[in-house]
Amino acid sequence: MRRVHPSLRWWWLPAITPxxxxxxxxxxxxxxxxxxxxxxxxxxxxxxxxxxxxKKQPPRLEGLFQRKTLRSGAxxxxxxxxxxxxxxxxxxPAFDQRLSTEDVNDLLAYLHELK
Amino acid sequence: MNPxxxxxxxxxxxxxxxxCRHGGMTYQLRGQVLDKNLTTNEITVNHEDIPGFMPTMxxxxxxxxxxxxxxLEPGDKIAAEVVVARNGNDYWLEDVRxxxxxxxxxxxxxxxxxxxxxxERVPNLSLxxxxxxxxxxxxxxGKSVLMTFIYTRCPMPNFCPRLSSQFxxxxxxxxxxxxxxxxxxxxxxxxxxxxxxxxxxxxYGLAYLDNDAxxxxxxxxxxxxxxxxxxxxxxxxxxxxxxxxxxxHSMDIVLISPQGRIVKYWATEWTTAELEDALSTEATxxxxxxxxxxxxxQ
Numbered sequence: 001m002r003r004v005h006p007s008l009r010w011w012w013l014p015a016i017t018p019x020x021x022x023x024x025x026x027x028x029x030x031x032x033x034x035x036x037x038x039x040x041x042x043x044x045x046x047x048x049x050x051x052x053x054x055k056k057q058p059p060r061l062e063g064l065f066q067r068k069t070l071r072s073g074a075x076x077x078x079x080x081x082x083x084x085x086x087x088x089x090x091x092x093p094a095f096d097q098r099l100s101t102e103d104v105n106d107l108l109a110y111l112h113e114l115k
Numbered sequence: 116m117n118p119x120x121x122x123x124x125x126x127x128x129x130x131x132x133x134x135c136r137h138g139g140m141t142y143q144l145r146g147q148v149l150d151k152n153l154t155t156n157e158i159t160v161n162h163e164d165i166p167g168f169m170p171t172m173x174x175x176x177x178x179x180x181x182x183x184x185x186x187l188e189p190g191d192k193i194a195a196e197v198v199v200a201r202n203g204n205d206y207w208l209e210d211v212r213x214x215x216x217x218x219x220x221x222x223x224x225x226x227x228x229x230x231x232x233x234x235e236r237v238p239n240l241s242l243x244x245x246x247x248x249x250x251x252x253x254x255x256x257g258k259s260v261l262m263t264f265i266y267t268r269c270p271m272p273n274f275c276p277r278l279s280s281q282f283x284x285x286x287x288x289x290x291x292x293x294x295x296x297x298x299x300x301x302x303x304x305x306x307x308x309x310x311x312x313x314x315x316x317x318x319y320g321l322a323y324l325d326n327d328a329x330x331x332x333x334x335x336x337x338x339x340x341x342x343x344x345x346x347x348x349x350x351x352x353x354x355x356x357x358x359x360x361x362x363x364h365s366m367d368i369v370l371i372s373p374q375g376r377i378v379k380y381w382a383t384e385w386t387t388a389e390l391e392d393a394l395s396t397e398a399t400x401x402x403x404x405x406x407x408x409x410x411x412x413q
Binding site for chain 2: 040041042044045046048049052053054055058088090091093094095096097098
């Protein structure tokens, strides 16, 4: 068997380090992109519209996580927003069984970026 | 300015104008024309899923250009843009293209579902309300009843949420005139008995009653076991079916007289004021007239 100099045994490590470094960024970007698509498909029709013939106008969601509380008064946390999406809140319908856990994660990633 | 720059500028302007043309959102529709109405400028289309707007459905759409309605015929396969107004309260078709005219006039509009006619007695079906209590349609005799059909997870603002919002407005207005309020009742029935259990309906109802549970005395939110829902749908000519994870259904409102008879249906166009007026009139109409009507109808 061909002998490899000990200093060359880990030659591949520097090669994959940058890939490992950018991996979370890529995956994060993909989540936000998917989140934006889901937002356009499911949320924009209410949250980006104005003067809907509804009892309460759905709020705009820009800066949602920059606020301390949601319109319901609950803290503006991932947990509360996830709960609102899945179970509905006030007149907002539940998206239970319509969006998967991964979908909601992607939506949350996008909503954090929506400023 | 050199010609290339001028071309880019022109292209940019054209794109800007195209983007601003509607001021609302657009969705792509593909489907088959089943019927057309030159008076209302509408076509009934059996269309494929429109992501973000509507699941597969057969429903009427207004067409912006009347000439297009004249040109289209039942059986035509079309592609079009659904334009939803910026305020979300109106939608119509634009840029309608016939993609296949080979089936022209060979597809007939589905026969309207059989339903009880005005004056016919409403069956005494049972429902489960937001408190988990069994209620029967005969329980409301003596009151005029406005009844509609929804499912709580409906995400389309122009459909179930709009219906419930309009009923909430009617409820608020009627509460201001106690004598009429006492003679009327609102009833919202869900198509989704699996998901819309009593606690879900209670939470949904409270959102439209400003968290005032006393409102349930005048407005019930109910679901029915599958066989009873079927009977209800047959009686009122309702169309509903599960489509993916949504429920496609017709939009219907029924007015029932204090004697438990059908007065009127609304299926496409109505205003909150019109519904409220019809409900109040039916509740306050002189009993003698109602008796005469009932006798005449038998």
